[in-house]
Amino acid sequence: MSIAKKMAPSFPLVVALFLLLAYPLSLLFARSLQDANEFSLTNYIQLFTDNSHRRALFHSLILSALVASISTLICLAPAWLFANEHFAGKSLVRAIFTLPMSFSGIIVGFLAVIMVGRIGAVPQFFEKLTGTAYTSGWAYRLSGLVLAYLYFEIPRATLTLESALRKFDPQLSVAARSLGANTWQRLRLLILPLIWRPLVSTFAVTFTVSLGSFGVALILSKRFSVLPLEIFQQITGYGNNGLMAAMAIVLVLLAFVINYSARATS
Amino acid sequence: MKKTVLVLISSLLCSLGYAQEKVVIQYDCIPNYANWGGVTAAYTKETGVRIPPDMKGSSAAMAALEAEKSNPQADCAYYSGAIGYQAATKGLHQPYKPKGWEKIPDSLKDPDGKWWTVHTGNIAILVNTSALKGKPVPHSFTDLLKPEYKGMVVYDDPTIQGTGFTFVYGINALMGGGADMNAGFDYLKKLDANVLNYAKDNSYNDLLRGEVPIWINADGNGLKAKYVDKAPIETVIASEGTIVMPLVMGMVKNDPHPEETKKYLDWCLGDEAQKLMAQSFFRPVMKVDLGGKVQSEFPPESAYAKAKTLPLDQMAANADAVKARWSKQIKR
Numbered sequence: 352m353s354i355a356k357k358m359a360p361s362f363p364l365v366v367a368l369f370l371l372l373a374y375p376l377s378l379l380f381a382r383s384l385q386d387a388n389e390f391s392l393t394n395y396i397q398l399f400t401d402n403s404h405r406r407a408l409f410h411s412l413i414l415s416a417l418v419a420s421i422s423t424l425i426c427l428a429p430a431w432l433f434a435n436e437h438f439a440g441k442s443l444v445r446a447i448f449t450l451p452m453s454f455s456g457i458i459v460g461f462l463a464v465i466m467v468g469r470i471g472a473v474p475q476f477f478e479k480l481t482g483t484a485y486t487s488g489w490a491y492r493l494s495g496l497v498l499a500y501l502y503f504e505i506p507r508a509t510l511t512l513e514s515a516l517r518k519f520d521p522q523l524s525v526a527a528r529s530l531g532a533n534t535w536q537r538l539r540l541l542i543l544p545l546i547w548r549p550l551v552s553t554f555a556v557t558f559t560v561s562l563g564s565f566g567v568a569l570i571l572s573k574r575f576s577v578l579p580l581e582i583f584q585q586i587t588g589y590g591n592n593g594l595m596a597a598m599a600i601v602l603v604l605l606a607f608v609i610n611y612s613a614r615a616t617s
Numbered sequence: 618m619k620k621t622v623l624v625l626i627s628s629l630l631c632s633l634g635y636a637q638e639k640v641v642i643q644y645d646c647i648p649n650y651a652n653w654g655g656v657t658a659a660y661t662k663e664t665g666v667r668i669p670p671d672m673k674g675s676s677a678a679m680a681a682l683e684a685e686k687s688n689p690q691a692d693c694a695y696y697s698g699a700i701g702y703q704a705a706t707k708g709l710h711q712p713y714k715p716k717g718w719e720k721i722p723d724s725l726k727d728p729d730g731k732w733w734t735v736h737t738g739n740i741a742i743l744v745n746t747s748a749l750k751g752k753p754v755p756h757s758f759t760d761l762l763k764p765e766y767k768g769m770v771v772y773d774d775p776t777i778q779g780t781g782f783t784f785v786y787g788i789n790a791l792m793g794g795g796a797d798m799n800a801g802f803d804y805l806k807k808l809d810a811n812v813l814n815y816a817k818d819n820s821y822n823d824l825l826r827g828e829v830p831i832w833i834n835a836d837g838n839g840l841k842a843k844y845v846d847k848a849p850i851e852t853v854i855a856s857e858g859t860i861v862m863p864l865v866m867g868m869v870k871n872d873p874h875p876e877e878t879k880k881y882l883d884w885c886l887g888d889e890a891q892k893l894m895a896q897s898f899f900r901p902v903m904k905v906d907l908g909g910k911v912q913s914e915f916p917p918e919s920a921y922a923k924a925k926t927l928p929l930d931q932m933a934a935n936a937d938a939v940k941a942r943w944s945k946q947i948k949r
Contacts, residue, residue, distance in 0.1 A: 428628060451622050466656045468828050469768065469813060470748070491814045586684065587677040588776030588940050597938065 376603065385597035404581060404594075408601065411562055411578040414493075419558035422508040423550055425501075430512035435521050449506040456503075456566020459549045463499040463571055491573045495575035499567045508557045515549030531603040555613035559606040578602050641874055641881045644678035644694040645779075646671040649821035650863065651837060653737065664884075669906040673820065675700035675779025676940075678894050680710045682869060691869050692878035697779025698734070699932035703866035705731035706933060710867035712717055716883040721902050724864050724926075730753070732867040734825055736899040739924060740860040743839035748827030748906055757856040758791060759803065761831065765812045771823075772833040774815040774948075776940045780862065782816075784833050786932055786945055787860030790925050796938065805947050815948060818873070824850065835862065836916070837898035838854045844914050845897065857921030864899065877933055936943030 371425070398404050430503035433445055467473050467489040489495040489585040523545075527537050565579035572580065578598055585595040646652030648670050657668040673681060675696040682691060682704060696704065697868055704710060705727060712729040723735035742761065744754050749769075755761050761770055773781030791799025813829065821838060823829040825848045832839075836859070839852030864887065884890055892902035896911055 403949065448648045464828060465824070469830075470828055471827070488813060510672055571814075573812065578947075584776055584944070587674075587680045588944070589937060590680050592684070 376600075379596045379599055382592060385599050386593055393595045395601075397594055398597050398601065398617050403576070405596070406578040407578050407581040410575060411602075412605070414496065414500070414560035414575075414577060415558045417497060418504050418561045419508075419554045421497075422504040422557045422566055423512075423554045424510035426505050426512050426553065427550075430509045430516055433513045434516035434519070437536050441545055452506040452510070454503060456564050456568075457570055458566075459499050460567045460570025461493050462502070462554055463567070464491075467498065469496050490571050493575050495496045496559070496568065496571055496575060499571060500564065504561060506577060507560060508553050511556050512549055515552070516546065519545055538570045551616070555610045558613075559610050562602065562606050562609075619931050623652040627829065637873070637875055640644045641666055641670050641693065641877050642671070642691045642693045642872075643881075644671050644681060645673050645696060645713050645818050646930055647674075648817055649838070649891060651835070651894060651899045652841065656885075656893045659889065659893055660881060660884060663889075664868065664880070666881065668881065673778045674773070674817075676775075676947070677777050679707070681706065686870075688823075689873065690872050691867050692872040692874050693866055693868050693882060694863065695735070695866050695880060696732075697783050698863035698865050699930045699936055700734045700779045700782065700924075701867055702727075702929045703762050703949075705867055705935050711870040711871060713868040713882065714881060715879070715886050715901060717886040720904075721886075725865075731885075732865045733865040734865050734902045735944065736861045736864055736891070736894045736901050738780075738835035738864060738899050739838060739921065740780070740787060740862060741836035742855055743834055743836075743880075744851045744853060745824055745825060745830050745841070745849060746851055747849045748830035754851055754853065755831065756853060757793065757863040758788065758808075761811060762804075762807050764811075768811065768829060769830040770808065770811045770833070771813050771816050771820055771829045771831065772815045773820070775943050777817050780834055782936065782940065783860055783862045783932075785885070785947075786935070786939055787927060790927060791855070791857040791860070798942070802946055804944065806940065807941070810948055819830070822849075835899070837900075840898035840914060850872050852916065856919040856923075858925055861924050861926045861928070883944065 371444060382391055383394050384392070398408070406538050428480050429448065433441070454462075465471060467486050468491075469488045471487070471490065474484040474489075476486040477486060486494075489498070519542075523541060524537055532540070565577075565583065567584065568575075568580045576584075579602065582595050582598045582602070585598065587592045643657075646653045646657065646668060648657075651786035654670065657670070661667050671678075677869065678691075678696060679700055680692045682689070682694060685691070686709065694701070694704065710731045712727075712730040716732060718726065718730065721733055723739075727733065742755060742758070748755060752765050754764065755763075760766075772784055775785040785801070785805065785927070787801075788804055789798045792800040792804050794800025815830075816823075820829050820832050822835070822841070823830045824839075825842060825846060834854050837856065839850050840849040841854065842848045868875075868878060868882060886903055886907055888903075891903045891905045892907070895901045895905060895907050898911070899913065
């Protein structure tokens with residue numbers, strides 16, 4: 352079969368991608384290079400020199416990296432379990448476990464307020480137990496933001512990793528053991544090299560989703576601003592479309608670079 | 618068989634309301650603000666025209682209208698006065714003078730009908746007394762600076778919500794500040810230590826639950842919480858005074874349903890709508906008989922003795938600068 356024939360089925364997708372991705376992005380890019388209808392780099396200069404915008408960009412990177420690292424680490428255990436073990440009711444457990452993934456950010460934000468808000472369920476429980484309302488008001492601080500992100504990112508990471516781990520043959524580990532490899536050797540020489548790629552790509556997916564997530568921060572964050580929230584505030588607060596477009600382009604580029612380099616290096 | 622399926626599908630669509638339903642789109646139509654939920658429900662009951670809820674605050678509504686300028690999606694919008702004035706200045710409204718327009722005082726409307734007041738509110742301190750856990754009810758904005766209220770105060774993000782903007786702008790006058798706004802911003806900087814969150818969405822339900830013990834918002838929302846929703850909410854008119862906030866509407870330029878919209882805007886100034894707004898304790902712009910019960914539930918006139926009315930044109934002209942200063946100095 353010729354290459355053209357092989358590509359034919361994906362042709363509609365390419366067209367759709369162009370219409371839904373390339374076209375709006377190019378409009379956005381054009382807008383980001385305009386100031387008062389003239390070509391200008393003002394918006395980008397403002398983004399990288401203004402303290403609050405620069406900080407939001409930095410916060411976005413730190414928060415996403417933190418959330419992606421923790422999720423990737425934590426999801427190892429459930430992903431391994433779902434991929435390699437068979438037990439009764441497994442698909443039900445998996446369906447429940449991965450449910451938070453489908454909640455919108457704003458809903459997760461409200462959930463965080465109910466759980467670790469000023470009078471959330473968790474601080475009230477601690478108050479009954481110890482007399483002090485530990486974790487009260489966490490929802491509005493960085494700790495609450497990270498918890499809320501983890502809530503929907505761990506399930507996503509688990510699903511991503513699980514499908515990759517399915518390809519891993521547990522018999523290999525048994526074979527290595529019978530050849531005399533100890534636990535550490537099996538981990539270092541066999542398992543880690545095999546699951547390294549899936550781990551990195553799980554990290555990349557989690558990172559980019561966190562980078563673009565907005566609803567959680569909208570509901571929770573008192574001060575800690577992230578780039579998607581800055582974009583929202585530029586439109587709603589000031590109608591500054593140029594700066595908004597520049598921020599969006601930077602966000603898209605970041606997501607692309609992280610995703611691409613993660614896959615290329617692993 | 619085919620026919621049955623078609624009939625089934627079309628009747629399903631009809632029942633979902635896709636086929637005949639008439640709508641008027643109002644930006645900033647928050648059900649728990651000024652009883653818009655009740656007001657719009659009454660209109661739908663009477664006319665069959667639906668006005669879907671819309672959670673955008675004033676500034677968000679204006680921004681949306683601006684973004685959709687070439688292809689407007691909304692028919693009308695509701696704002697706190699200064700932002701509505703600003704939206705009209707930006708050319709986002711078309712002139713319309715609804716029925717009864719001439720009875721609105723001149724200071725509360727645009728001479729061309731690009732915006733007009735539907736009711737007024739006052740910036741007040743809404744307190745959930747049971748969430749205070751024995752702490753005294755604050756009586757002034759200065760009281761709110763006391764360390765005992767740490768993490769208990771919420772006001773709306775002024776870059777999104779018009780009520781938050783009116784407070785951030787108006788507190789300067791209540792603190793005796795001048796045109797440089799320094800007195801107001803000094804106060805807001807001190808208040809920051811006690812602020813739980815700068816809410817970007819409506820905090821009415823959080824106030825009822827006690828998640829938010831003290832919400833700086835319009836007096837009417839606090840009175841409704843107490844008398845209609847029977848929650849332990851005190852509405853405190855601060856001893857420094859209060860800011861009178863006209864709440865205005867305007868008709869969107871090139872809107873999709875102009876005929877239906879005009880009827881709706883007329884109705885909003887009519888007896889029934891004005892009474893419904895009054896029953897949720899926003900002062901109707903038209904003279905309507907409130908009935909003794911509602912009248913007695915409003916705080917006494919003397920509480921409002923120090924109410925200040927700020928010129929909307931100045932507020933609108935400085936809006937962007939004040940929002941930007943707030944983002945830099947308070948939210949940081």
